[in-house]
Amino acid sequence: MENLVLIRPSDEYAGEVMDFRAEMLQNGDSFDGCAGLEKVKSYAEWADFASRLKAEYGDGYVPSMVHLAVRPSDRRLVGILDYRLRLSPFLLQYGGHIGYSVRPSERRKGYGARMLRLLLPICRAQGGKKVLIVCDRENEASRRVIRKNGGVLENTVAGPDGVLMERYWITL
Numbered sequence: 001m002e003n004l005v006l007i008r009p010s011d012e013y014a015g016e017v018m019d020f021r022a023e024m025l026q027n028g029d030s031f032d033g034c035a036g037l038e039k040v041k042s043y044a045e046w047a048d049f050a051s052r053l054k055a056e057y058g059d060g061y062v063p064s065m066v067h068l069a070v071r072p073s074d075r076r077l078v079g080i081l082d083y084r085l086r087l088s089p090f091l092l093q094y095g096g097h098i099g100y101s102v103r104p105s106e107r108r109k110g111y112g113a114r115m116l117r118l119l120l121p122i123c124r125a126q127g128g129k130k131v132l133i134v135c136d137r138e139n140e141a142s143r144r145v146i147r148k149n150g151g152v153l154e155n156t157v158a159g160p161d162g163v164l165m166e167r168y169w170i171t172l
Contacts, residue, residue: 004078004111006067006118013068014043016077020103033082033099035066060088065122069102069115078106079115083123087132094159096132096167097123100145112145120149124172131172137164146170 009017021037031038036053040046054061062084069079081100084091091097098119102112116133123131133151135142143166151168159165 002071002073004069004114004118005072006081006115006122007070009047009066009068011043011047013070013075013077014047016070016075017043017046017068017080020077020080023104024101027104029101029104032101034080034101035064035082037080060090062086062088062091065126067119067122069111069118076106078103078111081115081119083119083126083131085126092132093157093167094134094165096134097128098131098133107141112141113148116145116149120170120172128172131170133168133170134165135168137166 007013017037024031024034025038035046035049036056037046040052045052049066050063063086064082064084067081067083068077069081070076071078079100079102081098084095084097087097098116100112100115102115120131133146135146137156146168150170152170154167154169156164156166
């Protein structure tokens, strides 16, 4: 299994980010933890996270740290993660501290669990004691990723769209 590193977004990975976006759109994916990548037309627009997301969410905006999961051997962007530094009432119920997506062509290779494992020490370094991660009850792959990283199920809630969501806590 190949190594992964987490890096902060930079212009160096602009092409990879936009290729990731195209693959996710083609696959009909939900862009969890991608900081609104599906809503932008360019890397430069996406990379201005704070301004764009503050404008979109207003008082519901929370600061976050976006990371790219990159395979060093070929510099391929495998996934994107977003660590939200605090929780709004909506995120406390339905979104959690961490969102992540694995590129469709890189799934079923163990990358999701490794991405989350690499992010947890960063959460701890930011002062976190525990993190909430929420997944669709039907998303078995995400459930496995969360459980492999110590996630403990608190409860299941119906999301705003009626989809059942499982809420997991991981102690850092």
